[in-house]
Amino acid sequence: MKRFTLSFFLTVSLLCYAQNSVIDSLENVIKNYKTEDTTYVNLRMSLVAKKMFITPSDSSWMAYNLKTLDVAERLNYTKGIALTNNNLGIIQHYFLSDPLQALDYYQKSYAIIEKEPKLKPYTVGVLTNIGLINYEQQEYDKALKTFKALLEFPQYHTNTFFNIGNIYGHQKLPDSSIYYYKKAIVEAEKSNNIMHIANVKSNLGLVQTNAGYLTEGLTNTKESLDLVETHNLEIMKVSAYVNAAEVYLKNDSIEKAEYYATNSLKLNEALNNLATKNSALATLANVYDRKGDYKNALSTFKEHVILRDSLINADRKLEISRKEIQYEADKDRAIAQVEIERQKSIRNAFIIGGCGLLIASLIGFLLYRRKQDAVAKSKEAEFNAKVSDTELKALRSQMNPHFIFNSLNSIGDYILKNDTQSASDYLGKFAKLMRLTLENSEKKDILLSEDISLLKTYLDIERKRFGHKFDYTIDIDDALDPENILIPPMILQPFIENSIIHGLATSDKKGTISIAFKDADQMIICSVDDNGVGRKNTQALTNSSEKKSMGMAITKSRIDIINKVKNTKGDVKIIDKTDGTRIEVTLPLQIAY
Secondary structure, X not given: OOOOOOXXXXXXXOOOOOOHHHHHHHHHHHHHOOOOOHHHHHHHHHHHHHHOOOOOXXXXXXXXXXXXXXXXXXXXXXXXXXXXXXXXXXXXXXXXOOHHHHHHHHHHHHHHHHHOHHHHHHHHHHHHHHHHHHHHOOOHHHHHHHHHHHHHOHHHHHHHHHHHHHHHXXXXXXXXXXXXXXXXXXXXXXOOOHHHHHHHHHHHHHHHHHOOOHHHHHHHHHHHXXXXXXXXXXXXXXHHHHHHHHHHHHOOOHHHHHHHHHHHHHHHOOOOOHHHHHHXXXXXXXXXXXXXXXXXXXXXXXXXXXXXXXXXXXXXHHHHHHHHHHHHHHOOOOHHHHHHHHHHHXXXXXXXXXXXXXXXXXXXXXXHHHOOOXXXXXXXXXXXXXXXXXXXXXXXXHHHHHHHXXXXXXXXXXXXXXXXXXXXXXXXXXXXXXHHHHHHOOOOOEEHHHHHXXXXXXXXXXXXXXXXXXXXXXXEOOOOOOOOEEEOOOOOHHHHHHHHHHHHOOOOOOEEEEEEEEEOOXXXXXXXXXXXXXXXXXXXXXXXXXXXXXXXXXXXXXXXXHHHHHOOXXXXXXXXXXXXXXEEEEEEOEEOO
């Protein structure tokens, strides 16, 4: 019997590497927040993303998310309603082992996302979870159709290829399964995601072994186990050990097969995952039989049969209930057609009820989903990636003194020109600006909303310094969600500073700075547009044919490093206009969660 480690996409799980101090700080903010508004809902969802997958055994998560859903529904906040329904589905599906209730929540979430174009980035997470429900019910054609539709999202190809490989494996199409597993490994290696590489290699080794490619299967199994042990991937051990036991058994390595089967059972004791235990018992019974220990073989096989039968009975009830939920989810879109499908489902449920036998082995991989991403970040494996990371930190350390120096000059000028009260107000704004700068200086990426807040504070300070000589606007594309987009901190600040000092300060007319963020095919274009004197006039006034800004040079270097690390095509364009200058910074579109 084949057993595969499942991959699943959790919309809110991508940030669960957060440090305890960050989580504690966020919990305090939520505790002291007095208004039940959309910000309050976002804060609660952010805490779920950072903590829920670290503490999946905490029984309070269901009530916590239900309260978040209640607030979101009273505010008619569609994003909050959609994502919280998905979170509730995840709890039912992966923490409480109740796919029946999970499917109900997933379908409610997807129905909302379909109607809101701005929520399209969350399609992947919800559809993947629905696809895995179909996969667990052996609805392989439906699951395959769902996962292939997700190929239009290239940033999630690792999970999508992996899930397609799992389906082909269960359909006894090993060549297709191996093909997609190898494609998943290529995608995972691009981002050096050690957990994904180990997971895919574990399944690849099992499929290759079952297909008769014993040498290749054993090699990939060993590589998977090495990654699990080297990087202490506790979340992977039970599933990897179960697969390894089967591989070693088919390679006649009886002692190693017994070792991994026995240890998977020991590790599973704390989790009491019945399907995983059932798979390990089946392999262990075969090991004892091969060793000639027929007494232990018989007792272990009996325990396996009893457990297997109990799982089958539960799955038969699940099949009937799942069809009823599917009817409820589809009735608004095609009432007449759904009524026909419901009648067919009721008839088919009694006919195919006995087909739940294989489902028992599938549920054994809930461990992987229960604690996904609860492991610390893996070390960079490639030397160039390490060099790029070091260079990026060095660039940030250069930018901070440069930014502080210019801000302090602005404060000094303002104190000399204005009264004490105004100076005090100005210093208060500068203190806020410094706090935001220091908090973000060590981060590779921050939320777009946080960066906009920092830019607004900086612009307000400079407007006062120059006597309201200029106005500014900040526009955000409707397709972008500033609470869910990540960008490098302060990426536009040097260009805004140049617009003010070199473009608007020497102009005789009222100045305008237009800042915009636009979506452009998996990229985000950040622009700064002013109506100042322009670069040519600035050079003439300063008698300099080529005067480069250190801040602008550093920003270009930061984008070059981002391109190298993420294999993207970010760019900086300086466009000379008849009246002013326009800067366009192109960055890869990165979703927070």
